[in-house]
Amino acid sequence: MRKSLVAIAAACSSMLILGGCSTASDTAAPAESAGASEGAMAGGQTTTTCEAGDRIGVSLPAQTSENWTLAKAEFESGLKAAGFTPDVQFSDAASAAASQQTKVDNMLTQNAKVIVIGAEDGKQLTGQVEAAEAAGIPVVAYDRPIDAKGTDYYVAFDNFKVGQLQGTALLEGLAKLKGDGPYNIELFAGAATDANAPVFFNGAMDVLQPKIDDGTLVVTSGQTSFDQVSTEGWKKEKAQERMENLITNYYSDGTDLSGVLSPNDQLAEGILNAATAAKLTPVVTGQDSEVVAVTRVAAGEQYSTIYKDTRKLVAETVALVTAVCGGEIFPTTAEFTTDGGVVIASDYLEPIIVTSENGTEVYADNEELLAAFKAGQ
Secondary structure, three states: OHHHHHHHHHHHHHHHOOOOOOOHHHHOOOHHHHOOOOOOOOOOOOOOEOOOOOEEEEEEOOOOOHHHHHHHHHHHHHHHHOOOEEEEEEOOHHHHHHHHHHHHHHHHHOOOOEEEEOOOOOOOOHHHHHHHHHOOOOEEEEOOOOOOOOOOEEEEEOHHHHHHHHHHHHHHHHHHHOOOOOEEEEEOOOOOOOOHHHHHHHHHHHHHHHHHHOOOEEEOOOOOOHHHHOOHHHOHHHHHHHHHHHHHHHHOOOOOOOEEEOOOHHHHHHHHHHHHHOOOOOEEOOOOOOHHHHHHHHHOOOOOEEEOOHHHHHHHHHHHHHHHHEOOOOOOOEEEEOOOOOEEEEEEEOOEEEOOOOHHHHOOOOHHHHHHHHHHO
């Protein structure tokens, strides 16, 4: 049975995405780019034994973007095709972190053989991960790391590189569309409760800080720390409100706003709403390749987005789940160290930057996004 589940999942992954599942050896990012530790090593990953039809729990955060909606559908179809019974649940938006704790607790009591968690707040799941470890249930952090000992694996795109790509795109867009510098810019980051948000921001600042230091970039507001620029709940209305305040306080006198670092497409929409209302046309970055954003990028309204193919990430996670259900240690070549010093064996996929110049090529295997891109051209 264990061998058959592995074979089924491998075949399923191939059908789910063109080109099949990526492997740790050909998708892993350099360890240092995602905060790998030079001290303690990850190890002791939990394995288990699963039978056909066993329950696999997947706890996702609040449904705040298209990618989470797609992830739910992909997990349901992928796990079912691999021979498991999927239990995929979103956290309730009103109290997302607490809701996720409750849902994971329920998955444990309902005998889930493996639990996959896209963390709402990776610092608030210690009790759940410890309980899973005590019960011999493997825990897989999906897309966002979990700051708790006993987390067995972390499967994600290289999020530090995502930030680097965003910073690079901002610089390239400024040079292309705004002439010679210096350029006035503003910085935005994601939710402080999301462990990925500072990784994105730090990756971007790895590229942008030298240009701030040499005067090429000027952050007119002076707001450059993560705490100053983070956005509650990844909510676009919060980003729009902050952008409106920045415009009123720093750009209402005719000062040009050349560019804005936005960590995802939802926040980019709020930023662009505020800028358009003020008749400003900054270069704006993004992430997630949401359908509307892809059209904006093709039309030149939003300069860039990042393509992180959710289908591939879910397929990789399903393959990992199948391996640990068969008593195997899934091969990884990277590690992630959380703020709390927890070292997690990690499997990274490669993100792709998208602008108006390469969307047709990047989205060639995604009919919906290709159509959205062509609609904007």
